[in-house]
Amino acid sequence: MTWRADGVPRSERFDDIYHTESGALAQSRHVFLGGCGLPDAWAGQPRWQVLETGFGLGLNFLATWQAWRADPARPRMLHFVSVEAHPVSAGDLLRAAEAYPELAALARELAAQWHGLLPGFHRLAFDDGRVLLTLCVGDVQPMLRAQRFEADSIFLDGYSPQLNPQMWSADTLKAVSRFARQGTRVATWTIARAIRDALQQQGFTVEKRAGLPPKRDCLSGVFAPAWTVRRRGPAPERIDKPGRCAVIGAGLAGAAVAASLARRGWQVTVFDAADWPASGASGLPVGMLAPHVSPDDALLSRLARAGIRATWGELARLLEEGRDWRASGVLERRPDGDTRVPAGWTSAGPNESWPANAGQLAAAGLPERTPALWHSRAAWVRPHRLIAAWLRQPGVEFRGGCAVARLATRQEGGWQLFDANGERLIDADRVVVCAGFESGRFAPALPLQPVRGQVAWGPMPADADLPTTPLNGDGHLIAHVPVERGVPIWLAGATFGRDSTALEPTQADSIANRERLARLHPAAAASLAGAFERGDVDTWVGVRCASGDRRPLVGPIDAPVAGLWACTALGSRGLSFAALCAELLAAQWHGEPLPLPATLAKALGTQRL
Structure with a gap:
């Protein structure tokens, strides 16, 4: 123009x-x-x-x-x-x-x-x-x-x-x-x-x-047509009078759902068996928010891009940059050497993922010809800080140490939640299950798979020379992350143990993480070798939840009474998908515009499985 x-x-x-x-x-x-x-x-x-x-x-x-x-x-x-x-x-x-x-x-x-x-x-x-x-x-x-x-x-x-x-x-x-x-x-x-x-x-x-x-x-x-309008397919649901909603699970998915519904006027109670939020897979000490780029702009790439935009807005709105998160950008090493981006991106104006240049590689301490992509719209995030911010929103109540054991329908409509002793916890108009791999207890028809992950992390040694830019590829490395007291921390990993729910650290996974770090950034691995040998490295283990096709599940659970929904199976991309999935659920309840094209929304729906 x-x-x-x-x-x-x-x-x-x-x-x-x-x-x-x-x-x-x-x-x-x-x-x-x-x-x-x-x-x-x-x-x-x-x-x-x-x-x-x-x-x-x-x-x-x-x-x-x-x-x-x-x-x-x-x-x-x-x-x-x-x-x-x-x-x-x-x-x-x-x-x-x-x-x-x-x-x-x-x-x-x-x-x-x-x-x-x-x-x-x-x-x-x-x-x-x-x-x-x-x-x-x-x-x-x-x-x-x-x-x-x-x-x-x-x-x-x-x-x-x-x-x-x-x-x-x-x-x-x-x-x-x-x-x-x-x-x-x-x-x-x-x-x-x-x-x-x-x-x-x-x-x-x-x-x-x-x-x-x-x-x-x-x-x-x-x-004001003079004829009866017949629409193709059922009319979208449109709730105009929000009521009370119970959310099971206080990780990224549950907290995001609670915040999205509370913005629309719902009174939301979030239940978790643990005493504190983010006690499961969402309790990672620090996580990475980074896109998925494929030359053909595949389904996962488009979903992740939409999810990062949704999460980014929440980070900027709710958290303190530099303390809770940092818009650091991320350098992604491509083991296969493929640094192509989709055709047509050049004509679409300024974008956020491109083959890394010599200056970006040098800043990350990598050789000039290393095949890598630079993601400018990427960050590290302390997930528990985002979860806490969502749970502080007006209209949201958190109840920890409160395991939901059973759901029952009410004669007048809606649901009742009970604990293991048969005590009624709450009456709710709607229930959203966001309990990770435990969601299967309330939705046995959903194909959910636990995926165990172990990371190495710890305080940065005084003599460590670690890149200020986070890296991912075959594993990831994040360093220089500030904590409340003490020296900044670093984190590297993670392993993927499918169908495992064991929470004890294993020596085999510790070795695997060191080997992965050595491939990702040899100089960083050498700089941390002393910490590993002295035993100054902590481990963290969490169990993620994945679906059969590795995409999140958002939608109704087949039940005799309407109002039982799931938002789960965010896999290893909880930071990328939580806010987007919560907004998709809220849009479907209220007949609002979709945050995604209809084909992408359908690709996340429980009905697909």
Whole structure:
């Protein structure tokens, strides 16, 4: 895009301007918010869900967000879903908003998350996770097919129908109509006869409104078909009155689910057999948050990328960088020498994983020609700190030393939880099982596999020369991690013992971790040799939970009564998947926009197995 001398932004691709000369913010407020009756229409609602075709410079989103912030009667949650085939730069977002002081702070928050916008869905969270922007990067019709929810407001935006006919085609407007429910309002700046006719054919009653000069008119309407609308497949569930939920398990999965549901108004009680949260596999002293990159951008790569974005926002919002986590980047050694990234990433703008350069290798203490990838959007994390932060959220209660032994349905609906002595622990409207490999006690049909892991860790020796950059590949190494008292720690590992639940450290795994470290970073292994020989190295053992296909499980558990769900089998990527899976579960309960394309959401569902 370019900027004209009068400050109006122009798209060279479509040979059109982004907004009228009378001003983008005035257009957003008059045409789109005013055309959909906002903010009055959302007063007292539990959530409001907007679908937009054409994100552009983001001013419709910023205007809607600003109106939500300013309204004391605002809904608890604001969802804004927008399709954009060609995202602009973060700098252009800021420049477009700089003329409007009331949007400046919001624009800076948006620009801070405006990165890595590869084709697909990107969930950006603001205002403690209560304002959620789902940016769908790609052509409009495939993106609309990949999403599913009922919109309360629809903003039809984009370049003129003559210059961008695909955005305004009858097929596109038909796809848009699938998001409408009875009473959904639609607004747009164009009054082209073909657009009006197409909307009416899809069930919208439309009318011209006074436009914003120099445009004389604009268009608004309401979805009120004269026929019975038949949707393909069952209507999405939509809970509007949250109640009480019990979560079994206080690891990453359980804490993330509790926080996501509490944001939506649920009263959540988290039960764990241990006295403290993060007492199982999530209690690793320090973990790594790093993407999975494959040349064909395989399913796991796309899931991990979405998960890291979700987790990153929570880390930045809840934890102290440098103490609880660090946006350090991660260097990944590729034992097979394959440092390819997917074709097309170059044209998608700035990205976050590339073949490592000589400077990055040197900083990590590796030879210049070492085959490796550099992940800039990667970090080390103290998992127990993130879990504690999630469990501190309003509406969440933790009950430790409280093992759930049995579930029973209530005659009036919902569930009762009992301990081993038959004492009733709680009555709940819904239950979510997040108990790792122990989840099988409540969901025996799920194919769960325990995977034992052992790591080596300890205080950094005074003479140790360890890289400040975390490394992964065949195992991983994290060093210079601060602790509450004493010297920083390091950690290396981990082993994978399938179908093992033994928690005692083994000498064989200790040897395996030393050998793995020697392959990953020979100089670090030599630097720590004395600590191993003196016995100054601690071990930690945890048992992860994996599914049959190594993907998380999120969805209902087959039970006589509805309301029993699972969020489990996060495997060795709990930090990558916990926040994403929790948001997917919450979206499915409330009929919200999906944080993932429908095919990826299905790939995580319990129904697949």
